[in-house]
Amino acid sequence: MNENKKIPLKVFIKTFGCQMNEHDSERMYGILSDHGYTFTHQEKEADLILINSCSIRQKAEQKAFSILGRYRALKAKNPRLHIGFCGCIAQREARSILCRAPFVDLIFGTKNIHRLPQLIEKMGKTHKPIIEVIDDDSGRFEQFLGKIRRENHIKAWATIMQGCDNYCTYCVVPYVRGREWSRSAGDIIAEIKTLALQGYKEVTLLGHNVNSYGKGQDCTFPELIQRIQPIPGIERIRFTTSHPKDLSEELIVTIKDCSKVCEHIHLPFQSGSDKILKRMRRHYSHNDYLKKVDFLRKIIPDIAITSDVIVGFPGEREEDFQQTLQLIETIQFEGLFTFLYSIRPQTTAGNFSEQVPNNIKQERFNILLQIQNQISSARNALLVNTKQEILAEEILREDKRTSSIEKLRGRTRSNKIVEFEGSSDLIGNLFEIEIRKANRFNLEGIIL
Ligand code: SF4
8 A cells, every 4th residue: 555645545537538548547547556546436535536638629628628627626625636637638738737727736648657656646745736748658568567457357458559650630649649659569469468368358459550550660560460369368359440541451361361350440531532531631542442441341241340530621512521421322331430520739730721610510410420320220230130259248237136137248240239138157258149139339139
């Protein structure tokens, strides 16, 4: 336990954003646990609240600041409470956070997580707000190995690279996560072997652009997957996120040849208009994207493809939007994450002329969502009466009186959520299910 009784011992972390942020929070929990902290799911009980913020869209930023207001009220009632602000917003604008919210005790950047115990200690001693946002790549990952505190005991994330060199004109990632940086294959393999020994069945390889993994390393992404494939105990391998321009034929063949790699790819296309793709600096065209998908489906016929699309990028006219709809109709994605364009600080697109009015953005968003909902339902319906391999992940509903389990939830290899009846000892196991019913966002089935 912590010997310094002045330092708070119960921590609550509120995480916004992508899996990279979720995984960073797992690291923070791990490192704090190692220094004697305990965890609470109740904000009111916490002595330390950390807000791990996301900066990818304006809405995500607003959410982080709005919750900060709520925590201010908690702090007014509990003077022992310390509040920390970290993640992508903190990396970008630490000083202005303090101006906006002077009651925040600690602000640190995305590259300073490993310094958390020292920063908290300093905060306890000085009783002044502490800010640390410095580029510190020293042992960013390796010193966390064995300390990451994962909530899920079946599926784990493993970071393989971070940052991005692409500078898409709308994206803030290169400014808040820095230049692209890959971990050594040896370190990644060691981490995944440890996960397998701990009983994890599935690993998701994480990075802002995993396809270009390997800069400065003696290993490419397909080679890395081939080295992970034989690790005993790991039954499923997933990865995210991919960039269409870096999705090579070699990688597609590797996905097919490595039996543990699941038949699902998240491949953001962002727009169906060549004019907009150029303004976004995406380095592929509508047709290039279609060709990649054709090749993917030729080599792996049952691959599930999901994607991201931005609606209302500056300069997007009706004809550009129609090309986006055309692409969606042609590809028939399993699922689509649709975002309204919002100006991000420091990005080139923020200065573009022809910003699209909000009402038009919203109108296009609604049209797109309606079309994609129909496609998702139709894609799910295709699976009715098929047999699917399931990894049982969690108990959905339990009969408290008899303690017999009523409903479980798992995922297919194509990443579809399936609900089915079963008992708790199935959690963490792989088995076959027959799909009996398809809904828009999930499937229902029975164990064979
Ligand atoms: S490739 Fe992805 S992470 Fe990199 S700048 Fe473009 S959108 Fe952002």
